[in-house]
Amino acid sequence: MHHIYVLLGGVFAAYFLKWLARYISVRLQVRGLPVIHSAIEVMEAGHRSALPHIPGIVPARKYTLDDPWKKYADAQSDLIACTQATTPYAVYLTSNPHVALSVSAKPAQYLKPTSMFRYVAIDIFGRQIVSCQTGAEHKRHKSVVKGCFNETIMRGVWDAMVQTQAMMWGEVGVREGGVWKDIEGSTTQLTLLVIGKIGFGQEWPWRIAETGGKILPLDESLYVVTHSMFAQLVAPLWLLKYNPFASVRRLAKAQTSLIHHIMSMIASRGATLQAETNILTKGDKIKPPSDVLGAIVASQMDVVAESKLKAGEKVQAGLTPEEIVGNVCMAGHETSAHVIGFTLAYLALYPEHQEKILQEVDGITGGSLPTYRDMPALKYALACIHESIRLRDIVMTLPKLLAEDCHLPYTTWDASGQATTHTRLLKAGSHLIIDSPACQRNPFTWSDPTAFRPERMLDDSQKGLSTGFSSGQRACIGKRFAEVEMVAFITHMVKEYKFEPVPLEGEGRMEMEKRYLEGKEVLNLTPGKWDLKMTKRA
Template structure:
């Protein structure tokens, strides 16, 4: 009898497990069918896993239906849309119970950006949650009250004093770079990408924290790393910092990961100390002033952020400001979003200027016409439109962020365009709308949107003048709308300062390898890898000092 009961009990357990598995599998099948039904009428790319948004999407092998890398045409972003004659493609993924749409239409991206409550930021995605390792920050906040609270404080730290300081500091950093690399009077600048990363790190140390960072950062072994070393180590190990929890790195058998953990702890320690110091100093200065007087705004980002925090809390109440961890989180996002992306875009800009010397000479003429032969200063920034257009054009052709993801908060219509893919020069397009359901993901494929031939004339051509006057199409490089990159002007000022001074001092020349044609040189210099961001390859340039 006991054996019979035991057998029945075991059978019941097996039956229950089987029923649960069948129910789960059945629900999954129904969900997958429902997704296919929702995207009917659109071209599709099928995959086994959610992959298009992955920072590793360019690193994995092509596996049909599982990881269809070739269908994503990552090296030729517009090709997948050209092949199907449609600027909206549905991704049907086994691992997601909701539709994912990718769009290469910049006008649609603009429309989405203007309706942040209908198309909310996909803050639950890993890419955004990972950015919160130091604290919640403006990039990973949901549209609405939380984002407004962060923005109220953060926007206050990008005043004119900070902008002018950023200009001056990158000019100083350029001189340090030229001296340390031994090219003050011209010569070969080796490893341009790495040099740009070091240069912009110097700028961020000074304009971000008011701290001098040496060109060559020494390696130490103390329990707390010095601030320059901690900042450099965290940024240099960004993939590990974002992907792995602190406790895992701390107790890892890998000495590299343990050092990553130490760098993270050290950076947080230093930033918190600086926040406390700035708060005490600014609070004391406020207390010493009359009611209508104002404290002189700090010129570094951390000081400006703390000052803005004090102003918001004083004017709107303590609950409207940011917590200490949120201040740390926002400073961290300034670092990775401002320092690395600026370095990479300057790398691309120098590559394009070397490849297109006619544009380089036009920049030189613009700088001289504005400054009368003198060196440009911050007051000249608005008078150098071609310098700014060059920065935009480099970003258009080599988009660094790669995707902008939103999630629909309600059922809505999404416009898209179709044309005949068999025509080499399609002239007739038809306009349509597709109903997307609440919970669907909409990804703006920014590299493809910036190469869309229906918006950009001769889209693969490097032509900064397309950004002068009436724009050819909505530019998505800095995002748009209320979620536009809040440090956009800071980045523009930095890069215009760098480019205007660089072309004032030097001609930038190609270094071609033996037997290499211009096209081969271009392909080598513009090669990139898709990591957390679109990362340029290293290359050398020859600098010829202007007389």
């Protein structure tokens, strides 16, 4: 018995010494930079704003969402290091948009840290483009996924948004004006129904019915899964499935139903497209599918056919059915909903921009409602959206893993603002996090950084420094999808209504502004609860 204790003690001591050696090495690596020490991985978004502040152990106040630039202003440096006792590597945070651009342009040097919880967790539906590693795996996913961001889909996104928005005004009771409540809830429902139409070619009612049965319908399963995303990502399926609570077991049923529906849709769309291809006469092309699921299946068939032509029958190309499910399930709708929410907050607080959007729309359409054809000319509306993303960046952190040692440029400044540039050696295996919200408020890049000034986003050189959709090979592939969806929504809303914030009793302007603009961190930055007073335009 005594020997077992000695053995266990020896194993524990060896483990502890190994950890200590790594931790000391990390502390030595970050010497000379401003450093945030913490016990746990506080830089991982999603939970940090909910943590209590315990200096040196959980320095939660360093991650304030209200003023993402503050920690850099305090440190007088746009590069900060973090040591985390739970992770045996140094973590660096950059808030320099120029550095962010050059890092994103070197995907082989700055890989995706795919072992981070956030990427492992989202593979529950199947391996997919967001979580896969840069290089061959990412290329394989992208070759298929890019096929569903074509012009037919974009036109469909615009039309689906306009139709669903028209239905929404009736459902939320403001068709003729009034107070629109729960903006976050209704915009999330709106973008979910757009995914129903454009993602799967299905029309769903505003209120999705709750049914029983072994398999939930597609709309209900997608609704339940997206409304319980955090639980779906953190809890294993068996835990949800064999749970004493019926409401939790329903989450498991929704997950398995969703996968079941998408798998069978992939099989049937594949068979239909194959049958159409078989009867084509030489030189003809099949009509491109107008839903994302059809487009991804068609794209998969194209990629497989092309690689067979090049490399023969045996080559494995494109995605497996499980990977297609993974990619389809991660098609984000909440991101666009949250950006719409923050844009509405800014436009309500600064109504002069509503009038500018209206003038732009009328100047283009001569007074009628805009259509997808007008999208390239609706520059001011898009600028308002990009400026909202700059100020309320929803994705928040863009983590990279260093494949090799690298010299990273950074800037420090003195009390008078006099800046000096340096380079710093970062070791292979370290993490570099592009702190996107801080990049977007860096005063060396943006003049009057906290002001809502959409005009600056009309200048391509300024807009190009925004990190909200990331850049380079791993940039957001759904950027145009989201832009079309959001511009369609904002321009139609401004054309039909004037809207203003609704203050709480006794609330001053500053408090109200804070309430409308502050967000909470739930997977991505989510707007709070507030209402809008809607007045129908004559």
